Amino acid sequence: MFRDLAARVLISAFGLFLTVSVAGAADVIPAEGGNIEITPIRHAHVQVEHGGKVIHIDPWAGPATLSIPLPAGTKPADIVLITDIHSDHLHQPSIDRVKKATTAYVIPKAVAASLRSNATVMDNGESKSVDGVNIQAVAAYNLTRGDAGGPYHVRGRANGYILALGGKRIYFAADTECIPEIKALTNIDVAFIPVNLPFTMPGAEAADCVKAFKPKIVYPYHYQQQGVQPPNKHQLDFAAAMKDAPGIEVRLVDFYTRAP
Secondary structure (H helix, E strand, O other): OEOOOOEEEEEOOOOEEEEEEEOOOOEEEOOOOOOEEEEEEEOOEEEEEEOOEEEEEOOOOOOOHHHOOOOOOOOOOOEEEOOOOOOOOOOHHHHHHHOOOOOEEEEOHHHOOOOOOOOEEOOOOOEEEEOOEEEEEEEEOOOOOEEOOEEOOOOOOEEEEEEEEOOEEEEEOOOOOOOHHHHOOOOOOEEEEEOOOOOOOOHHHHHHHHHHHOOOEEEEEOOOOOOOOOOOHHHHHHHHHOOOOOOOEEEEEEOOOOOO
16 A cells, blocks of 8 residues: 555554655555555645646745755646745745646635746635646634734635545645634545644644544644754654544654755
């Protein structure tokens, strides 16, 4: 079921099945019409491939973009999904590295003025078919965390996305706290959930959210935080908090292997 994984271990102390892999290695999800290949790349950047269609979510190679090579399995994008306006999600140099002449783009309205391409704009709650792929936009925002200027992520600005591929539903939460819209999700096969402070949520809160909508597989991502040791502390906190959630497989990926 897995390809090119660095390790696959059962953590009995946690009471859950924990899969450990490296960024740039594809995980394989059996699906109708052929396997889905999911390749975590960096931070919130993930490549999804199914039926010859390649989808990139939030391309980002880090602040020193040109010095960090994309993994060998990276392919040109048929569709690029952008979740929010911040530079670790909307980064034109990184988009340019995966795009081709026919790439389609899916964005929230707030991104339209910044992206140098024609795009399909989606509001929270909308569903559209883009290049033959059914995509649903899900709200992503902060309930409590922010600064004097307001929430770090305001309601209605960003999109999480659900991709419907081969009879599976793959969810990318974007930058968000545990909001009611996420808890209400159903029939999610694979979920990517952010775990970092102060901008999204800590591991325990993210785990409570995941337990509410019960995906079959979950990846904690967007987890690195300056000054926190070990660098994947939030990832590990999430895994520990999932110990009493049977039936949900936690997959840990080093999203920052190629950091400068």
